[in-house]
Amino acid sequence: MADPRFKKPSIFAEGRLLKNNTLSVPISNNRLNPTQSQAACSTLRAGGYRNKVVLKPGYSALDWYELTTKKGKKFGLVTNVDRLLTKDFDHLKAINYPQTLIQISRNVPLYLVRPPLRVDKELLQRHKTKDDCWCVIQGKVYCLTNYFDFHPGGVDILLKNCAGKDATVLFNKYHRWVSYDKLLENCFVGVYVG
Numbered sequence: 001m002a003d004p005r006f007k008k009p010s011i012f013a014e015g016r017l018l019k020n021n022t023l024s025v026p027i028s029n030n031r032l033n034p035t036q037s038q039a040a041c042s043t044l045r046a047g048g049y050r051n052k053v054v055l056k057p058g059y060s061a062l063d064w065y066e067l068t069t070k071k072g073k074k075f076g077l078v079t080n081v082d083r084l085l086t087k088d089f090d091h092l093k094a095i096n097y098p099q100t101l102i103q104i105s106r107n108v109p110l111y112l113v114r115p116p117l118r119v120d121k122e123l124l125q126r127h128k129t130k131d132d133c134w135c136v137i138q139g140k141v142y143c144l145t146n147y148f149d150f151h152p153g154g155v156d157i158l159l160k161n162c163a164g165k166d167a168t169v170l171f172n173k174y175h176r177w178v179s180y181d182k183l184l185e186n187c188f189v190g191v192y193v194g
């Protein structure tokens with residue numbers, strides 16, 4: 001029988017696993033007291049729940065770190081680069097320096113190309129599918145395709161709000177403390193010129 005003197009600490013209270021694979025944890029479950037955690041996380045304003053998803057095995061923050069520092073580093077993590085030299089080439093030529101395009105045609109990873117690729121609105125909007133998903137944050141264009149399954153907030157929210165769009169405002173609203181430039185260093189595509 002349960003010992004009536006033992007009070008279960010609130011941090012062990014159960015979170016709810018929602019249909020979309022989201023773990024919804026009440027504020028009171030945070031280790032910080034509610035006032036502190038609310039102050040630290042702007043997502044809590046909307047109803048008092050954190051919306052973190054359960055990541056698949058092999059998709060932790062540490063796994064992403066390994067991918068970006070070892071396997072991914074050499075070639076970058078931008079998908080469909082071939083398309084830049086075929087379908088997108090005429091458009092790219094009109095808004096880019098020849099040196100940039102020469103480096104891309106020599107397979108230099110996009111995050112190392114200098115001057116970086118210039119991306120305008122039309123080009124950004126051409127890359128909005130799950131397997132070829134570009135997004136702008138603070139004037140920089142990133143390919144999110146490889147990052148999707150590692151995102152603690154889930155894939156759906158990224159696809160809906162980031163694909164082919166400028167997601168700066170939402171990014172800052174949810175987690176302005178996240179070092180996106182470090183996290184997405186190898187996913188860098190170029191600079192957004194509007």
Ligand code: HEM
Nearest residue numbers: 043050051052152153157161167170171174175178180183
């Ligand atoms: C595009 C680049 C993005 C990156 C690199 C990124 C990265 C991250 C990281 C590292 C976390 C964990 C934060 C933490 O535990 O403190 C997180 C959580 C989250 N992100 Fe993102 N994110 C991005 C975009 C977005 C956008 C645009 C949205 C919303 C539209 C979003 C919604 C969320 C949500 C809801 C969480 C869970 C928040 C929570 O802990 O309560 N993310 N993201």
